[in-house]
Amino acid sequence: MWTLTIKEGALEMLERDTPQPGPLDVVVAVRAAGVNAADLMQRLGFYPAPAGAPPDAPGMELAGVVSAVGERVIEPLLGRRVGAIVGGGAQATHCLVPSEHLLFLPEQVSWEEAGGFPEAFSTAYDALVSQGHLATGERVLVSGATGGVGVAGVQIAHALGAEVIAVTRTDEYHAALRALGADETVTLDEVGSLKGVDVVLELLGAAHLGVAQRILNPFARVVVIGVGAGSRVEIDLLNVMRTRSTITGSTLRSRSREEKAHVARLVGDTLVPRWTRGDLQVPLARVFDLRDAEAAYEYFGAPGKFGKVVLRVEGESPLG
């Protein structure tokens, strides 16, 4: 197999032994793998891979075909079209995945869309529902709404019956966000004039939350998932007390195998059927070949895109 690796900050394709599945694992022949902020952070040395994941191989989500199955897996998984979140190593021709982490892909979605689904939609669902306890009819503020998790969050909140306010740095993509289900679209400068927010899906960080903390409804929940616009923010504790609001956050990556299985089950039960019906989409900002990962990372790191950046993986040797 071939895998993308990070060596002293440089991306390099290396050939390695294709992994053997453990008793309850599968190996997936990867067809597409999303690029995420975590990959860029890992490259910069800020976000080491969790225990059990390859320490030097980026890539946290993939779609592909099951090519090998562990001896204690009882479902007939060989050959199935699947997606998954992994601790690392997704940007490769093959990747080891715990069988209980698999999502089963709708027939009609392309590999590229599928490769951009697992991390974005699982993260947004976990943040909005499992952490944010989003209820039907509540008002949700999604900051960084044009990014991969942002476009997922807008659609999920809309699908679950919430009123969605999408926050972006510029108004370039406001029409596209409304097409995905946003009821209102504002730029970062306009957030302070909003009112009555129940849940904040915080994908930007300090630059947004510093303002958004002032427009919370009683019992609001702020769920921090991204900090691209600053990780240190001054919080007014009196305001927290007055609104009885909650600030929390989490990453999926650090969670246990069992917790990730739980998230996969929730996403499989609630989002995959909506994806199958065409109620959810994976907007693709741009697709690159795995061999062009350097360009993909550079593109990902620049502002102004809409949706997911995905690497296409074809065959055994992406260098060939």
Next chain:
Amino acid sequence: MWTLTIKEGALEMLERDTPQPGPLDVVVAVRAAGVNAADLMQRLGFYPAPAGAPPDAPGMELAGVVSAVGERVIEPLLGRRVGAIVGGGAQATHCLVPSEHLLFLPEQVSWEEAGGFPEAFSTAYDALVSQGHLATGERVLVSGATGGVGVAGVQIAHALGAEVIAVTRTDEYHAALRALGADETVTLDEVGSLKGVDVVLELLGAAHLGVAQRILNPFARVVVIGVGAGSRVEIDLLNVMRTRSTITGSTLRSRSREEKAHVARLVGDTLVPRWTRGDLQVPLARVFDLRDAEAAYEYFGAPGKFGKVVLRVEGESPLG
């Protein structure tokens, strides 16, 4: 009746009509009333009384004897020794209290101890258990541990089987805090060298939380109740994500009649029996006569005390 009032920042005793109880209310002839930070904030104009409470009369907790009962109250309450949290007006000879907010006092406690119990112990219980979901065996950090809510929080956490670390500005009262159940006592300067905290009962605010946020266990809960040492604190959102911790807070004062009844029921069921058995105490920093409220407020506002400041109320005319 006589009541303490605040007029343009000055405390003044005024004679007013004794209130008539509404159908489900009682009137309590007050024997003692605690002084709380909220009273001093209200005097400074920062903390207006909630709807339904007298706008100019301080006092959020009391103990006394039921002297009149509303027509739809079916329990035999007349003459009962009770305590309660109220929205205001406790620092008076008489005070209106919703009957479902009453706590029934153990026989052996003095009026002064009883007058200092309701707000401190209800606030600490609500913060630790209802907001902080404190579980047996967890490690709790109580900042501002020598104050009224602090000494309550140390005892409640200890009684519920938690490991209690009491944080104080100086080491003056460390022995007294250990006698109340603290397993460990540290000064504010030493907090940064602690590790592994599950729940923070935050009674100081920024000066403490700025440091305490770095010593949280996974899934820690920070519950902010007091901000005497600063209300604006820089929070590291990456740390929130990494620890999957939660920052929240609340006051009791702003809650609905139904919510306050719920808190009273919880405290009545869980803490009053322990108080009756002598497992909980109300340490009294100092007791003043109601007519000396000015001195009591001044004493309350100065650092260095241990436990509650309580006003003793005797008879119809505290000026007499």
